[in-house]
Structure formats: C-alpha cells, structure tokens
Amino acid sequence: MIDFAGKVELSKNETSQRAFGRSTRSVHGEIDGRRANANHALITPIVQTATYTFDDTADVRAFMDAKMWGGLPGREEYGRYGNPTVQAVEARIAALENGGAAMLFPSGMSAVTQVLLSILPTGSQVIFTDDCYKKTRQFCNIFLARLGIESVAVPMGDYEALEAAIQPNTRLIISESPTNPYLRVADLNRLAAIAGKHQRIKTIIDATFATPINQRPLDFGIDLVVHSATKYLSGHNDIMAGVAVGEAGLIHALRQSQGVLGGITDPHAAYLLERGLKTLELRVTRQNQTAQAVAEALEAHPKVERVWYPGLASHPDHEVARQQMSGFGGVVSFEIAPIENEDVLDTTSRFIDAMKIPYIAPSLGGVESLIEQPSLMSYYELSTEERLNIGMKDNLVRFAIGIEDTADILFDIEQALAQI
Ligand SMILES: *Cc1c(COP(=O)(O)O)cnc(C)c1O
Numbered sequence: 001m002i003d004f005a006g007k008v009e010l011s012k013n014e015t016s017q018r019a020f021g022r023s024t025r026s027v028h029g030e031i032d033g034r035r036a037n038a039n040h041a042l043i044t045p046i047v048q049t050a051t052y053t054f055d056d057t058a059d060v061r062a063f064m065d066a067k068m069w070g071g072l073p074g075r076e077e078y079g080r081y082g083n084p085t086v087q088a089v090e091a092r093i094a095a096l097e098n099g100g101a102a103m104l105f106p107s108g109m110s111a112v113t114q115v116l117l118s119i120l121p122t123g124s125q126v127i128f129t130d131d132c133y134k135k136t137r138q139f140c141n142i143f144l145a146r147l148g149i150e151s152v153a154v155p156m157g158d159y160e161a162l163e164a165a166i167q168p169n170t171r172l173i174i175s176e177s178p179t180n181p182y183l184r185v186a187d188l189n190r191l192a193a194i195a196g197k198h199q200r201i202k203t204i205i206d207a208t209f210a211t212p213i214n215q216r217p218l219d220f221g222i223d224l225v226v227h228s229a230t231k232y233l234s235g236h237n238d239i240m241a242g243v244a245v246g247e248a249g250l251i252h253a254l255r256q257s258q259g260v261l262g263g264i265t266d267p268h269a270a271y272l273l274e275r276g277l278k279t280l281e282l283r284v285t286r287q288n289q290t291a292q293a294v295a296e297a298l299e300a301h302p303k304v305e306r307v308w309y310p311g312l313a314s315h316p317d318h319e320v321a322r323q324q325m326s327g328f329g330g331v332v333s334f335e336i337a338p339i340e341n342e343d344v345l346d347t348t349s350r351f352i353d354a355m356k357i358p359y360i361a362p363s364l365g366g367v368e369s370l371i372e373q374p375s376l377m378s379y380y381e382l383s384t385e386e387r388l389n390i391g392m393k394d395n396l397v398r399f400a401i402g403i404e405d406t407a408d409i410l411f412d413i414e415q416a417l418a419q420i
Contacts, residue, residue: 022096022213023281029092044088046271050079081259085267089274093233093243096212096280097225100248103255104241104265104273108208108228111242112136113143115226116172118257119202122148124171129186131156131179131391133206134378156184157316163194170198176206177217178321181333181374181398182308182391183209185317188324192221208232208365213284214327224250231365232330234276235283238366239269283367283403287330290406294399295332297410303417305395308333330401331364335393339420345384345394347420348373352397354416357404364400369409371399 020031028035038045052075054060066072076082086104094102105111116139120126126140130153140151150169154161156179173195177186186205195201204224205217211232217225227233229241244254258264265273288311295309307314310321311328321328336351338344352360358369362377375394379387384394401409 021281025092025095026213026280026282027278029088029095044085044271044274046267047084048267049083052076052078080262080264083264083267083270085274086265086270089270089277090243092274092277093212093227093229094245096277097218097245098212098216099218099225099245099251101251102243102245103251103258104229104243104270105258106242106263106265106269107240108206108226108230108242109135109139110263111226111228111244112206113139114258114261114263115204115224115244115254116140116144116174117261118254120144120147120149120171123169125150125152125167125169126172126174127152127154127162127165127170128173129154129156129162129175129179129184131182131184132174132176133180136174136206156186159187159190159194162191166194166198166201170201172202172204174204174206176209177215178209178310178317178329178331180209181331181396183310183315183317183329183331183333185310185321185325187320188215188217188220188222195223196221209329209331210325211280211284211329211365213281214288214329215325218246220324223247229273231363232284232287233280233365234273235280236272236276236366237363237368237370239272239276241265241269241273284327284330286403286406287401288327290404290409291330291332291401292328293406294401294409294413295334297413298332298334301417303337303420305335305337307335332399332401334397334399335395336397336420338395343394345373345375348395348397349376351416351420354419355412356416357409357412358399358402364398366400367403369400369402369404371397374398 063072063075090102090104105114144151152165154165175186191203195203202223205222207215207217207225208228208231224244224246226244229243234241292311295307295312298304299307299312309315309332310317336348339347352371352373355371358371361370362372363370374392374396375387379392
C-alpha cells in the first residue's frame with residue numbers, strides 16, 4: 001500500500017505477491033531470492049568459453065545422468081548447448097514478456113527460421129499475414145516450400161480470410177504486430193481464439209515493433225513471441241540478436257533443435273543485449289512520447305498526405321491498439337504530399353535529405369533516430385508500379401524515432417518540410 005505521502009507499508013502477503021513493473025524487470029528480471037554472480041560481481045559476467053570441464057569421470061557420469069532429467073543447475077557441457085551469460089539474458093526477457101522461458105538467437109531472422117523449422121512438419125501449412133516482414137515471407141515461400149511446407153498469405157486484419165485459410169494440415173499462424181511499415185495491429189484476442197478452435201494450431205507474433213513494454217502477446221493467449229532483439233531490446237544499433245519467448249515446455253523443445261541447427265548467440269552479444277535491456281522501459285517510454293507528438297504534428301501539416309501511427313484515431317487499428325497496447329511504439333510512417341511537376345519519389349527524397357537529426361539507414365529501435373524511404377531501401381529492385389501492387393507507395397517515409405529531445409525532432413521535421 002502507498003499512502004499519499006508516498007510511504008509504502010506492506011502486508012506480509014504483498015511482499016511475496018507483488019508483480020514488478022516493466023522498468024524493474026528491465027533491470028532485474030524476476031527477483032526471486034539470492035542474486036549473486038560468480039565472485040559477487042554485480043554485473044552478469046561474460047562467460048567467454050566454448051566448452052566446460054569436468055573434474056573426473058564420476059563428475060561426467062553425474063552430469064550425464066542428470067541431463068536425462070533436465071540437467072544440473074549452473075552446470076554446462078558445451079557452448080552450443082548452453083552459456084550462463086546467454087541464460088541470464090533469456091531469464092530477463094522471459095520476465096519482461098510474462099513468459100515461462102525465452103531463448104536467444106544470433107539474429108531476429110535466425111529466431112524466425114529456427115522456430116519455423118522446428119515446429120513445422122513436412123506436409124503442413126503455415127498461414128501468415130501479408131504485411132509480414134519481407135524476409136519471413138521469403139523464407140516461407142522459398143525454403144519451407146522445398147520441405148513440402150505450404151505457406152498461405154492472408155490480408156492483415158481480415159479475420160474471415162484467416163479462418164477460411166485454415167486447413168486440416170494448418171499448424172501455425174504467424175503475424176507481426178505492429179507491422180512494418182504501416183503499423184497494422186493484429187487483434188491478439190481474436191487471433192488466439194481462432195487458433196484455439198483447432199488443437200494443433202500454434203500462434204506466433206513477431207512483436208519487434210511493440211516491445212514487451214507496450215504489448216505482451218502471451219497475456220492474450222498467443223503461443224510464442226519472437227523479436228528482432230537487434231532493434232528495441234538491445235536498443236543501441238550495435239548488435240544483432242533475436243529471441244523467442246513462450247511457455248517453458250515449448251521453449252525446451254525449441255532448445256533441443258537449436259543444438260542441432262546450431263544458431264546460437266555469442267556471450268559477448270548477449271552481454272550487450274542485457275546492458276541495453278536495463279534501459280528498455282526508459283527508452284521506449286521516451287520513444288512512445290516523441291512518436292505520438294511527431295505523428296500529431298505530421299497529421300496537421302499540409303505537406304503530409306497521410307500518417308500511419310496506431311496512436312492516431314485515423315489509424316485503421318487505433319481501437320485494437322488502444323485495448324491491447326500501453327504505448328504505440330517509436331516508428332511513425334507517413335506519406336509526403338505530391339507537388340506539381342515533380343515525381344513524388346524525388347520530393348520525398350528531398351525531404352529525407354533535408355532532415356538533420358536522423359541517419360538514413362534501415363533498422364529501428366535504437367537510441368539514434370533513423371529514417372528511410374522504403375521504396376528506395378527494401379523495395380528498390382521493384383518498379384513504381386510493382387511497388388504499388390504490394391501497397392508500397394513512393395512517397396512513404398518510415399521514421400524510426402530515437403531518444404533525442406522531442407522538441408529537437410519536431411523542429412527538424414518542420415524545417416525539412418519547409419524545404420520541399
Ligand atoms: C529487423 C526485423 C526482423 C529481422 O531481425 P534481424 O535481427 O535483422 O535478423 C524480423 N522482424 C521484424 C519485425 C524486424 O523489424
């Protein structure tokens with residue numbers, strides 16, 4: 001209990017039952033008893049080793065016997081099967097997502113591909129939403145197809161089409177939420193309910209854009225959350241990593257395949273990810289605030305034709321987003337209004353070139369603001385017409401907001417728009 005003077009008085013029950021907030025979890029993960037590292041170091045040590053030693057043959061035998069029943073706590077065998085630094089970060093992310101367990105991967109794409117390869121048997125079918133990360137779609141259409149796994153795309157937000165696409169061999173529904181670059185938000189309750197009618201269908205949400213600060217899909221009955229930890233979770237544009245979070249049994253099964261598939265995270269990258277995680281809540285809160293202010297300013301600006309941000313009432317998924325998210329994220333997409341006698345692709349490039357704070361770069365979620373024109377980045381190889389066919393407009397800008405001062409970013413946008 002907190003009284004009005006801010007004094008906290010706890011009943012015995014409250015001490016043991018209190019669920020910690022996101023910032024506390026960002027720094028500590030679950031706080032369950034003693035938290036001492038080797039040598040009493042406050043910070044998680046980087047255990048930089050490829051293998052682990054045994055004292056004698058009896059020690060080997062004890063380990064091998066225990067392995068059959070789930071292993072010995074604090075005891076590892078070989079780097080591909082486990083690393084204490086990596087495990088510390090996994091526990092932190094599981095606590096943030098309200099998941100039973102988490103598993104790190106060397107990149108977001110590695111998380112997606114290893115999870116799909118592990119879950120989907122030959123002859124099965126996976127349904128994904130059409131606004132899904134481009135490389136995830138490519139993996140489904142090219143690599144899974146080779147293994148006799150069928151992929152079906154359904155329009156994002158069309159739940160009737162989703163139900164209609166379900167076949168007896170459907171094993172997985174995968175979607176992003178929010179999506180890139182239009183920030184469409186999946187109705188997680190509805191998605192889980194549709195899959196829940198079928199015993200063998202699992203649901204996966206790529207929640208990279210949301211972070212566990214703004215949205216926790218597992219709370220809505222989604223089976224597995226994946227992230228590109230390269231983005232917000234690490235937050236400093238300095239490492240590549242991915243993560244999958246879910247119920248402990250499911251993660252345990254995925255871990256068995258990781259030992260075979262071999263995509264594991266280097267302990268040094270894991271250390272940097274943990275360091276980034278400590279400020280996740282602070283960063284995301286600032287990014288949410290700035291993005292909302294930017295979206296509102298852009299929507300009111302005559303040189304901007306349309307803004308895509310789930311925090312705006314004009315966004316098609318605003319209501320769903322309001323119900324299931326506590327913040328709307330740090331990415332704002334918008335369309336520059338065409339001007340007479342100039343190709344809008346060029347007008348948009350002139351705006352981007354006039355921005356001073358953001359770097360021009362792919363990616364998002366770091367402390368530095370990044371800006372890009374998707375037509376000239378991920379979709380450069382396509383013609384304007386082909387791009388339009390897949391809904392990618394030449395006047396679209398994706399602005400991934402960093403942690404710079406809100407007023408400075410607003411000023412920068414204003415001055416850049418004034419130049420076109
Ligand atoms: C970046 C990204 C990925 C891929 O992650 P990498 O870490 O770059 O491999 C997957 N999904 C989404 C939504 C992303 O933004």
